[in-house]
Amino acid sequence: MMAKLFRQLLSGQEGTTAIEYGLVAALVAVAILGTLSTFGEKLSQTMAAMHEQWSQQSE
Structure with a gap:
């Protein structure tokens, strides 16, 4: 299922743009x-x- 999705993404212009x-x-x-x-x-x-610096001033 994931391999099919990746193939679809890489095959079309929309997939290339998304990547x-x-x-x-x-x-x-x-x-x-x-x-x-x-x-x-x-x-x-x-x-x-x-x-x-503030600690030294309050002493």
Whole structure:
């Protein structure tokens, strides 16, 4: 059943377009995750530095 579905998808223009959209969506997701992980780490460092500075001021 799955093999038949894949053959139908690959044989027609709609299937090819759907596969291309899927690949583009996967690429966008990878780019978003990479960006968020980079900025997330920097944001975490910034927040830790701010917390440390505030802790020192309250002493």
